[in-house]
Amino acid sequence: MTLENKKNIFIELGTFLSQFSEAKNHQKEGVSGNAIFFDSFIDLIHLSQSHNGWYTPEQVYYAVASWAQALNKENLDKWLDGYDFTAVKPKKIALILAGNIPLVGFHDFLSVLITGHDVIVKTSSNDQHLLPFLAKYLIHIAPELENKITFSEGKLENFDAVIATGSNNTARYFEYYFKDKPSIIRKSRNSVAVLNGEETKEQLIALGEDIFRYFGLGCRNVSKLFVPKGYSFNAFFEAIFEYQDIIKYEKYANNYDYNKAVFLMSNFKLLDNGFLTIKEDSSHASPISSVFYEYYETLSDLEQKLEAEAENIQCIVSNNLIKNSVAFGQTQQPKLWDYADNTDTISFLLIT
Structure with missing residues (x-):
């Protein structure tokens, strides 16, 4: 053939x-x-x-x-x-x-x-x-x-x-x-987003797609936000309110209730909008119904950090703030040539 x-x-x-x-x-x-x-x-x-x-x-x-x-x-x-x-x-x-x-x-x-x-x-x-x-x-x-x-x-x-x-x-x-x-x-692996506070409402709505599609279960789902010092999450929460109906799904709601309770019992400081919790954390892997965030000083320092942690990251979302980043709302629409873990499957199969 x-x-x-x-x-x-x-x-x-x-x-x-x-x-x-x-x-x-x-x-x-x-x-x-x-x-x-x-x-x-x-x-x-x-x-x-x-x-x-x-x-x-x-x-x-x-x-x-x-x-x-x-x-x-x-x-x-x-x-x-x-x-x-x-x-x-x-x-x-x-x-x-x-x-x-x-x-x-x-x-x-x-x-x-x-x-x-x-x-x-x-x-x-x-x-x-x-x-x-x-x-x-x-x-x-x-x-x-x-x-x-x-x-x-x-x-x-x-x-x-x-x-x-x-x-x-x-x-x-x-x-x-x-x-x-x-x-x-x-x-x-997990995916991350880099914000600088200048994103449009439409971009933040699209970021919600990167977070909530497949209930956040995919390696291309954004589970971590990097934001500058002093960043306000108000615009982010306002934009992702369009996804509020996700809490009507029982399995997601159960995870939301459980993970929120665990965080609160551990005295973690949370931001919460009724269907998603935001928690400051250095880890990339957040539980279902939660997104972690971390502050950065400069984009150049952050880029070095992300390069050092590349083996744990599937893709990076930003408004062209980081080289080779993915546009908002596009993480779950990879091209055929966007290989998982950046490992060229075809090349492997051709020399095997």
Whole structure:
């Protein structure tokens, strides 16, 4: 199968996914597999919350729409241009996936198949249904993929390399267990935002998207704010009030109540707006329903600090205050070439 053939298969998947949105599911004419998969996918989206309480239809639809936008010819061409696929020798690549947000492992899945390897997938117990469904769709439109996609429920065996994603604790286990295999081992990371007090209300509203999308469970969610001395959070709280309905979701509300109580019992000073607590803390990883903040003296000092802590940071959000930062509201819309942990997955797969 040529690279162009593989691109076309995923472009077709993108077209299929483009039919689904929270506002309206619209079946388009001429989309392969609709008779079999269209209604079933709608059912799965709405059943996902019963499989994982954080996978509300709104969040799953958002993930689906993000992949629909990514899987087009322009993006695939831009992503893969410049790589040399001529010397690839197909191997078996094992994937151990996270399940914190819907379809979080799809990029690795796509990368393995687009480079011509076979994929052996071990899904997270928190996300066991969405990716297998899309794999069935791919096999339906491209039967030659059937022997290249395997889902494993038991011990991973007979593989040549591995890409594994987990916490810092599980990463140590992965590093030991897979020490004799080529591997990418991903650990816990968090994202941060750098503010200077000159942000517009629209930018701060967009920052709310970076904080609250997927209930803050993703590594690309902003969990920490860096602000200058004397910064007032009034404009920030006013802007993110648009996200107040998140407290109506029971699992989020339970986390809010619990974490706020823990903070108060520990006599921590908090800022609180009824659905989000803000706490001064040097850590990057804040609990659900909370964001940490830290003051900085100068942007140059902060940039040095962030560079020193780069291994713990997935992305940085700012209004061009920090080099290579992401615009407000864009953290959950990475491009195909925005690699997790800044590790080039395609290059790894081409030399494996």
